[in-house]
Amino acid sequence: MPPRRRTLLKVIILGDSGVGKTSLMNQYVNKKFSNQYKATIGADFLTKEIQFEDRLFTLQIWDTAGQERFQSLGVAFYRGADCCVLVHDVNTMKSFDNLNNWREEFLIQASPTDPETFPFVVLGNKVDVDGGNSRVVSEKKARAWCASKGNIPYFETSAKEGLNVEEAFQCIAKNALKSEEEEEIYLPDTIDVASRPQQSSSGCQC
Incomplete structure (x- = not known):
């Protein structure tokens, strides 16, 4: 009997309020x-x-709403996610500093089988603002953070101008698909730590 093919890939976008999560989603889906x-x-x-x-x-x-009062949206919201997207505004340092909190929140709530290899993608949004003159989070700083968390793929985006939005979501989809296929191959009630498969360090070959 062939393996069951689940064609739905669930992606969750997290980040502080106002970083452009809704705008990125609308730009990608509705242009x-x-x-x-x-x-x-x-x-x-x-x-x-x-x-x-x-x-x-x-x-x-x-x-998701980035306001703290909505942060605990419940386990059902996070469960079953195939990829998590973390978004910050390159012009707001606090939104970047909070990426770690959002990542931890997701791992606690979603409880993925293997937190070390669960696919994340980070987007540094609003690079178009003020011609880039008001940015406070450098690309180097953001990439260093991503590298420290297991080489998370990183994209600099502008939801307003559509910059890198398509490319970022292509990478997100590939990572979600990789996660979904691994779940399909391994029995959910089988835990075999010793023979854990090797993961690609880049997370995505885009």
Whole structure:
């Protein structure tokens, strides 16, 4: 009997309020950007059909409210995620400093089988603001943080101009797919630490 193919890939976007999570999702799915800021209440999601190696998938992208009062959205929200996207605003140091908190929050709530190898992707958004003159988080600093967390793929994006948004989500989809396939191969109730498969250090060959 052939293995069951789950065509739904669940992606969760986390980060402080106002870093552009909703705008990135809308730019990728709908190719639209709005200057009107509207805080997400709780959580919302959009879906996009993608094709990879002759297979069709539905990428289900969950957008979360960054306000602290919504941070504990419940285990059900995080569970089953195939990839987690961490977003910061390159013009706001606090949003970058909080990436670690968001990453830890996700690992606690989602409880992935192997936290060491679960796929994350980091986006440094709003690189277009003030022609890049108001940025306070350098690309070097962001990449160093990603490297220290197991070589997480990193992209600098502009949801407003669409810069690197498509490329970033292609990498996110590939990582989500890799995670989903590994879950499919191994029995969920089998734990074999000694023969853990070797992971690619880059996380994504984009």
